[in-house]
Amino acid sequence: MTTTTATDPTATDPAGIDLAGIDPAVLRDDLDAYARALRAWLASEPVLDQWRGRHYPNTEERIADHGRFMGVLFRAGWNRYGWPESAGGLGGDERHRAIFYDALSAAGLPIPAPHLMLETLGPPVVHFAPELATAYLPAYLRGDEWWGQGFSEPEAGSDLASLRCRARREGDTYILSGSKLWTSHGATSSRLVCLVRTGTPESRHRGLSMIFLDADTPGVTIRPIALASGENELAEVFFDDAVVPASNLVGAEGKGWAVAMYLLQWERAMYAWICAADALRRLRDLRGQVATRLAAGARLPDGSAARLGTVYEQIIALRSRSAATVRRLAAGDTVGPEASVDKVLLATVEIALFDLARDLLGTEFVLGATDEVAAWRNEWWFSRSATILGGSAEVQRTIIADHVLGLPKEAK
Ligand SMILES: Cc1cc2nc3c(=O)[nH]c(=O)nc-3n(C[C@H](O)[C@H](O)[C@H](O)COP(=O)(O)OP(=O)(O)OC[C@H]3O[C@@H](n4cnc5c(N)ncnc54)[C@H](O)[C@@H]3O)c2cc1C
Known part of the structure; x- marks a missing residue:
């Protein structure tokens, strides 16, 4: 390839990555140790504050800044778990990545946008073109590029x-x-x-x-x-x-179709996990904003508390389903048409969460000029695509009917 410079996965390794002084092999082999150490680091590292509650004027600035965030996470070692050492990772499997996304959201941090496509494109490149993964994935994990x-x-x-x-x-x-x-x-x-x-x-x-x-x-x-x-x-x-x-x-x-079908497992399943993690953070933010409005004397539409509860339930249903799927991916199982169930649940969560934000924030949602409200509006628009991207809801339901439930075909 003429225009590309291959990257040595070890070239950017700092002399010793700073995993809070813990041996990387321990964090690779012990998921609880990884989760504990990561949460402690996220809670105590002051440099991360710049990514809490941050909003951007446009896509380019958001994604570039999230790339810088990935650089910080990479240098500290955390986002390298779950990826093979031959591709710039530190070993481990999908469960490390799930813990990583979860911990970021629980710490009030965004999941860096390039990680969404990394979850879709990284696994098939690692599996079907390991030499390309060795050459290019380290730069992706560092946030220097995305695909x-x-x-x-x-x-x-x-x-x-x-x-x-x-x-x-x-x-x-x-x-x-x-x-x-x-x-x-x-x-x-x-x-x-x-x-x-x-x-x-x-x-x-x-x-x-x-x-x-x-x-x-x-x-x-x-x-x-x-x-x-x-x-x-x-x-x-x-x-x-x-x-x-x-x-x-x-x-x-x-053989591209087989690669695409392999890829779909992560596109649907890991994306669902990321959505659930992110939705929990957004729901917490919304609850905080609603509490502030109530304290200032605002009135909420009837049934708001019940709707908050329903959205929470939907997120937990998605998360439970998704946890089982992540475990299957980590065990090397093939997740076939069943991944469509995760996809349907994630679309349900996205639509319900952002509709709830629209209704609870009321006039401010439509007219508010703060960055925070603008972000809710942007994300509401984006949530409309949840029933389309990665395969439309109608198509997912047909896959579930035909290939998971084995229902009889509809009469024409
Ligand atoms: C935000 C967003 C991000 C995206 N990102 C990417 C990306 O990174 N890369 C990429 O390649 N693509 C991407 N897509 C495209 C996405 O994969 C397609 O939009 C999706 O597969 C649907 O295809 P389509 O838009 O051509 O709609 P169509 O296939 O034309 O479908 C139109 C409508 O007809 C329905 N329909 C179609 N066939 C059937 C059927 N057999 N049974 C019942 N109903 C049916 C659909 O449900 C839908 O409602 C993205 C889309 C969105 C919205």
Whole structure:
């Protein structure tokens, strides 16, 4: 790859990472010790205060600042657990990552935005292209770069197997032409992991391959999409005969569908865990704001306390389900169509939580000019996509009906 500099995973290791003086091997092998040490560090490290309750004017500043936050977490060692040492990690499994997300939220800190795509794209790259993971994942964990997922296209979303973006083999390269749509963090990503067609147009899922490329490869154009919230964290990506080394395949040629199905386990399951952790922090914030308003004499709509309780229940249901799924991933189980249950529960939580915030904050939600209220509004807009991104709610329910419950097909 011409435009990329490979990273030595050990190059940025400080002489001794500062895991509160504890032997890294102990934290890798003992989850309770990891959780305790991490919580103690989060509670006592003053540098972290800058990320508590912080709001940003736009997506670019938020994601760049979250990258800096990842740098702090990486240098201290904490976000390296759960990732293999060959890819800049310190060993351990998904349970370390789940504890990490949980501890951040419990400490009133955001989960750094690049971790969302890391959870989706990291595991398949580690599994199917370990040499690419060794070269590039350390920089991701350090927050120096992040990647975008190029699957959806204008005519291929739910029906992903119909995608048309093409990769033509020429010598030891692929030539990419076509486009991708709705690439999260696309405008600021350094690399892209794209599902492309290497077979005939009719080959459906049998003719797909997964490829990893630099976002600044000549012939790649990325245009941010302005969202209703004013944020632009999604992008369109255009490929105009972009040349990518054949060695950048993730998995074998023609086997991209299997890589995509492998990836979906984390895209649905770990994302659900992150949402539950983050939702608990947001619910605590909301309860605090409501208490302040009540103390100032405000009145809440009837039934508000019951709705707060219901949202809490929904988050705990998601968390319970998700904990079981995380344990399965950590044990190396294949989490198939069942991950759709986690996805449906997470969408339920997202919609209910942000609708509750809208209703409890009332007029202030609509007109309030503070950064805090603006953040609630932005996140309310984003929560509308919870039933679409990563596979729509209708499609998830069909998967559950057909492949989990084995219900009879609907009569046409
Ligand atoms: C915030 C956000 C972030 C995203 N990030 C990414 C990303 O990083 N990378 C990426 O590749 N994509 C991303 N996407 C795209 C996402 O994966 C697609 O939007 C999703 O798969 C749906 O595809 P579509 O938008 O083409 O809708 P369509 O597939 O056209 O669906 C339109 C409607 O028809 C319904 N429908 C379609 N097929 C069926 C069916 N068989 N049965 C019942 N109902 C059906 C759907 O439920 C939906 O309501 C993102 C989307 C959003 C909103």
